[in-house]
Amino acid sequence: MxxxxxxxxxxxxxxxxxxxxxxxxxxxxxxxxxxxxxxxIKGLQGMSLRIFPLAHTRIRFSRPNTSPPSPALIALLEMDFSPFFDCEAVLDKITLHVDDGIVEDLNTQDGMRLPLRCVAHDHVTFLYHLAPNRIEVAGRSSSRELGIAIGLTALVQPDGPNRCIPRLSMAWTAALDFTLPLNPGFGQPLTQPIQRSHRPSQLSIGGGGAESQSLVSPSVSRPDALPSLEAAAQNAAVADVPVPGFGITMTFVGPQQPVRAGEEFSWTVFVQHQHQHQRLQHPRAS
Structure with a gap:
């Protein structure tokens, strides 16, 4: 056809x-x-739009060392304001929510209450106490989700005919685990460790005598513990020399009125030389 x-x-x-x-x-x-x-949108390959963040946020969790142990957690919400803006930002909303849990705000100081005015390079940390509503029973999952919502206002041009006040909102979730730790003592075991009778404080090179003493200082061989009594007695017997004092006294004096963030203040430092052989003729404060 x-x-x-x-x-x-x-x-x-x-x-x-x-x-x-x-x-x-x-x-x-x-x-x-x-x-x-x-x-x-096609044909705009040459278009360049530079975008910089106003603030970076992160949250960390820490378990308090309490007796008896508690499933509660301490949340540390950190906010780091970037250096890419020249205006003032107002932090006016922080909301934390846990399903079947309790959130307690620990920021009761006057300087940490919202709304909080911040500028570039500021770093602020907020503390919160998180706990479940009831004690977890065996077989029940202790995992939760923490909802976090933050509201910011950038005062680009708060006054004038061309007002520009952008509103920024951030929201995300974080996983929580209220499970009790396996070792609530945090380094304090429930049973005493095995001990040996006549346990030497440190190994020796020879069979005995002054030449068989260890060449390694107890503070180096055992940096996480205090020197033993035997090592302290041996060091005192070898050299009992008192440590001479420097004879220098430094006194720091701060301002009498409260110091607020962003305001300049000065310290007064007074240095006094009290050595018996040499004294400063003109001590001065700086």
Whole structure:
């Protein structure tokens, strides 16, 4: 079937009979586009839009060392304001929510209450006490999800006809685990360790005598413990020399009025030399 057969008698073709076979044409259904459908922007490869963050946030958890042990956690919410803005930012909303849990705000100081005004390079840490509503029973999962929501306002141009006050919101979730630690004593075992009778304080090189003493100081060989009584007695017998004092006294005096963040203040340092052989003639404060 020739789709262009009705145009065969058109004098504009000057006797040429156009032909288009119907087998070479496929039916295409029209597609209507809705006005709300987003379209990709093309041809803007040279467009450059620099975006810098206003603040970085993170949350850490610490378990308090209490007796008896408690499944509660201490949440440390840190906010670090970046140096890429020149205006003042107001932190006016911090919300923490735990399903089947209790959140206690520990920021009761006057300087930590919201709304809190911050500038670039500020680093603020907020403390919260997290605890489950009831004691966890055996077989019940102690995992929770902590919901965190933070609201910020950037005072770019708070006054004037061209007011610009952007509102920023951040929200995320963090996993919690209220499981009690396996060793609640944190380094204090329930049973006493095995002890040997006549245990030497340190190994010796020879069979005995002054030449068989260890060449390693107890403070180096055992940095996490105090020197033993035997080592202290041996050191006192070898050299009982008193440590001379330097005879220097330093006194620091701060301002009488309260010092607030962002305000300049000065310290007064008084250095006094009290050595019996040499004294400073003109001590001065700086």
């Amino acid at each position: 020739n789709l262009l057969e009705p145009l065969a008698g058109d004098p504009a073709f000057r006797g040429v009979k156009p032909r288009l076979s119907s087998t070479r044409v496929s039916r295409v259904a029209p597609i209507t586009r809705s006005g709300a459908q987003p379209r990709a």
